[in-house]
Amino acid sequence: DQQVKQNSPSLSVQEGRISILNCDYTNSMFDYFLWYKKYPAEGPTFLISISSIKDKNEDGRFTVFLNKSAKHLSLHIVPSQPGDSAVYFCAFTSGTYKYIFGTGTRLKVLA
């Protein structure tokens, strides 16, 4: 039973344009949502998060949107830069010890 889905395994975007990464979930008990970025041969690093009481959170070029009725989470990167090329994972938690991760989307930003 896959609770979290990242349906796009890969995405290519021109430098300067917007990158949109998406995540769908099924468990309505999730109350905290995170995005992680991972470069090859490194551990994931935290990017941005949002709690269930909000629908938007911004941090510089990164904005996370939460649509609870659609059970949909998205990450917008504007403007995209070549250094943003990485694998992005969404992650969800319901305040317990457990974090559920998506399968990841490989973003490639073309110079």
Add this chain to the structure above:
Amino acid sequence: DVKVTQSSRYLVKRTGEKVFLECVQDMDHENMFWYRQDPGLGLRLIYFSYDVKMKEKGDIPEGYSVSREKKERFSLILESASTNQTSMYLCASSSPGELFFGEGSRLTVL
């Protein structure tokens, strides 16, 4: 600065060997985790620990065990390594609302 340190970045082992992967965190976190990352499968939880000597199985515990003798240290043990355990292993510790990961240990089992 937050620090999760994994003892080995790259290991090559033979089928049937015992493998120890060690992880140390310096943030005094109670919760620690072991994940494995495989292409197309994302990060899957193997085991986690919420206190010293306390552990719980994650989604894929088969073939693995763990040890948490001290708060800062969480070890993953493969009693008899198999080729399907070739993977990237990631240790993490958590504060409320965030996981902090180590650099990862790439294990190849021949």
